Structure formats: structure tokens, C-alpha cells
Amino acid sequence: MPQRRTRPTLKDLANRLGISESAASFALNGRPGVSEQTRKRVLALAEELQWSPHHAARTLSGITSMTVGFVLTRDVQQFGMETFYLRLLTGAQSVLSERGYGLLFQMTHSVDEELAVLRRWSEERRVEGVIISDLRRGDPRPAYLRDLGLPAVLAGGPDPRKLIPSVTVDDGAAIRLLVEHLRNAGHRRLAYVSGPAYLLHVHRRITAFRRAADGIMAEPGVIGTDYSDEQGRAATQRLLRAANPPDAVVFDNEVLAVSGVRTLNGAGLSVPADISVVSCEDSAICMALQPALTAVQRDPTVFGEAVARKLLRLVHNESEPVVEAQQPTIAIRESTRQR
The missing domain is CATH 1.10.260.40 (lambda repressor-like DNA-binding domains)
Incomplete structure (x- = not known):
């Protein structure tokens, strides 16, 4: 051997x-x-x-890693199709580089694998703090990071147990803005094609949608997906097979929305003449699509900058509020119309 x-x-x-x-x-x-x-x-x-230098030895000798970690559990192909995290990383890196910090990014297939990465980073002193995202129901990561003593910021949230601070957008407010816009435009049969409900921000969106669309919700009103193009197409087809199809659909992100519009067009429907479409996430894709998509507007680059600044303040023991909330707005474009 x-x-x-x-x-x-x-x-x-x-x-x-x-x-x-x-x-x-x-x-x-x-x-x-x-x-x-x-x-x-x-x-x-x-x-x-x-x-290469041993990270623990560097720390013991007084040399810090000057690195922040971000580990994300996502399907690689889906990650490549979404622009949100790429822009978030760009914003975070711009702030970190100004302070001489690097960004260590790693993708994993499961939360258990993510925990193993966090432990290894902590034991080897590879990072001085970490960013986490996509908080789940009963998520073990906040308590795990607290026990490791590793500074951390949640990109999105808030953490319901308040174990780690967060920078977030009010997901409920975003959904209410979209539903109010569609209601005011005369729509009376609304449906929501969501992400996976085990993600806390998706769960909050679903709850907000059911409340805001009470009395004007189609049947089925909510269909969950894994954010993939395939499931976006299948969800849209299921809505079209309903006895009384929706007259407007809210999609959880631009990938699902583009898949939905393509499926609607393939079924002979015109957006927005026959059905309106809106997205909970905005990007250049939404603006380039024909028709351009009405969407919740936030700048992931600015969001990433805020996350990085908050984490650096934690690393340097500067006091901060537990939650920084960013209020959403919507960009009204050609995919919705008055009825």
C-alpha cells in the first residue's frame, strides 16, 4: 500500500x-x-x-486568513441559470476587496455536507467569518455556527431563533405588492408557482400569497417546484389543465417565469393579452424577455455589499442591529395589463 x-x-x-x-x-x-x-x-x-502555509499555524503565529467563506447548497446547473447569487457574490467581493479580504466560495449537495465544510473551515482557520443563505425549517446551521464561535451573517431571513444576524428583504411585502398590482389591474384568478416550501423565505412568500390573494385565488392556487426549468414548465401546464385556469401567475424567480412564458406561448396563449405574468425576482433576463416581465425589484449586488459589510463589522466586533430589512419595490412592465 x-x-x-x-x-x-x-x-x-x-x-x-x-x-x-x-x-x-x-x-x-x-x-x-x-x-x-x-x-x-x-x-x-x-x-x-x-x-502552502498551514492555516492553523498561520493563525497561531498571528497571521489572519483575511478571508470570508460562503458555502451554498444548490444544484450546479440551476445555480448557473440564476443571476441572483452571481450578483450577490459580486457585491460581496467588491466590499471585501476594499478591506483586503478574499472570498472563498464552495457549493455543496446537502446541508450535512455544508456543515462539514463549515467545521473544516473553522478547524483549519481558513475563514474569519461566513455567509449562509437559503435558511430551512429546523435548519441546524445557525446553532452550529454559534457553537463553533464563527461569525456569520444570513443573506436572507431573518433567522426565527435570532441566533445569527441577517440582511434580508421583506418577502411578505414583496408578494403583497405583486398581488395588489394584479388585483388593481382587474385580475381575479391568481396562482403562484413557488420554490420549495422547506425554504423559509419561500414558506413566508406562500403564506403571504394565500393571505393577500384570499378571495381571488385560482385552484390550484400554489404549486411548488425545485426552481428548475422543467418543473416550471410542468407547473404551468398543470395550471392550464385546471377547470378554471388563472388569469395571472406569480413565479418565484426569473427562471421559472421564463419557462412559464414559453409554456404559455406554446399553448397558444399571449402574455399579457390572455394571461399576466409576474416574477418575484428581477434581472436583465426579465427586461430582455418579450414582453418584459413585471417583477419585484431589488439589486442583488447592493444586497451582497450589505451582507459583506455586516459580516466585517461582526468580525471586527462592531455593534449592529440583529436584522437589517430592505424594503422591496416592483417594476411594472409589459407582462401585465389592465383588464
Whole structure:
């Protein structure tokens, strides 16, 4: 059985080159005190041996990681189709880079796998704080992060147990704005194609929709999906097979909305002449679609900036309110019309 390859240490580098560990460290970190020739020798050997500093050792020596982590449980293909998280990451990185911080991003297939990543990051001192998202019912992550002692911010929320702070949009308010717009436009049979109800923000949206659309809800009124194009198409087809199909549909994001519009057009229906369509998430896709989609408007880049700022304040022990709420607005476009 082959032996497991051991990780080279700073001492190994120093011994191979016949120099002190301090000199090797100075060379690797670009500090004065060694000649340019020695620096080049150290860097060349470090590259040859694929040497990297041990994160725990760096922390013990007083060197922080200057890194923030974001681990997300999502299907890779679905992640690539949505623009929300890509723009959120862009906003977060812009704030972090101003302070000299990097962003470590990792995708996982399950919450259990996500917990394992968080523990590894904490044990190896890879990050100084983390961002989490998509809180679930009975989600173990807030308590887990509290027990790890790792600063964390929830992007979306709030956390019902208030174990970790959050930056969020009022999901109930967003749904109420859309339903009010459709009601005022004369629609009387509303349906909602949602994401998975085990996600807390989706559960809040569903609850808000049922309340706001009371008396004008189609049957079925709510159909859940996994956010995929396929399930968006299947949900729309199910609505069209109903005895009394809806005259307006709320889709949980732009991926579902685009799938829905394509399915409606394929069934010979025109948007908005025959049926109105709105989206709970806005993006360039919503504006580029024909007709352009009415949508809840928020800037995920600004949202990501707010999340990063809040996390950095936590890392540096600066006081902050538990919840920062962002109030939604809607952009009314051509996919809805007066009836």
C-alpha cells in the first residue's frame, strides 16, 4: 500500500536550502532581511514542492486568513441559470476587496455536507467569518455556527431563533405588492408557482400569497417546484389543465417565469393579452424577455455589499442591529395589463 504523501513544511524548505526558517518565512512573505537570490531560491522550491502555509499555524503565529467563506447548497446547473447569487457574490467581493479580504466560495449537495465544510473551515482557520443563505425549517446551521464561535451573517431571513444576524428583504411585502398590482389591474384568478416550501423565505412568500390573494385565488392556487426549468414548465401546464385556469401567475424567480412564458406561448396563449405574468425576482433576463416581465425589484449586488459589510463589522466586533430589512419595490412592465 503506497504511503500517503506528507505535506511539506516551512522547516522542510529551510532544511533543503540550508537556511533558517525565519529566512524562508521572510522570503515567502516578501519581507526584507533576505537577498533577492535567496528569495528566488525559496519561491522556486516552494513551487516545486507545492508548498502552502498551514492555516492553523498561520493563525497561531498571528497571521489572519483575511478571508470570508460562503458555502451554498444548490444544484450546479440551476445555480448557473440564476443571476441572483452571481450578483450577490459580486457585491460581496467588491466590499471585501476594499478591506483586503478574499472570498472563498464552495457549493455543496446537502446541508450535512455544508456543515462539514463549515467545521473544516473553522478547524483549519481558513475563514474569519461566513455567509449562509437559503435558511430551512429546523435548519441546524445557525446553532452550529454559534457553537463553533464563527461569525456569520444570513443573506436572507431573518433567522426565527435570532441566533445569527441577517440582511434580508421583506418577502411578505414583496408578494403583497405583486398581488395588489394584479388585483388593481382587474385580475381575479391568481396562482403562484413557488420554490420549495422547506425554504423559509419561500414558506413566508406562500403564506403571504394565500393571505393577500384570499378571495381571488385560482385552484390550484400554489404549486411548488425545485426552481428548475422543467418543473416550471410542468407547473404551468398543470395550471392550464385546471377547470378554471388563472388569469395571472406569480413565479418565484426569473427562471421559472421564463419557462412559464414559453409554456404559455406554446399553448397558444399571449402574455399579457390572455394571461399576466409576474416574477418575484428581477434581472436583465426579465427586461430582455418579450414582453418584459413585471417583477419585484431589488439589486442583488447592493444586497451582497450589505451582507459583506455586516459580516466585517461582526468580525471586527462592531455593534449592529440583529436584522437589517430592505424594503422591496416592483417594476411594472409589459407582462401585465389592465383588464
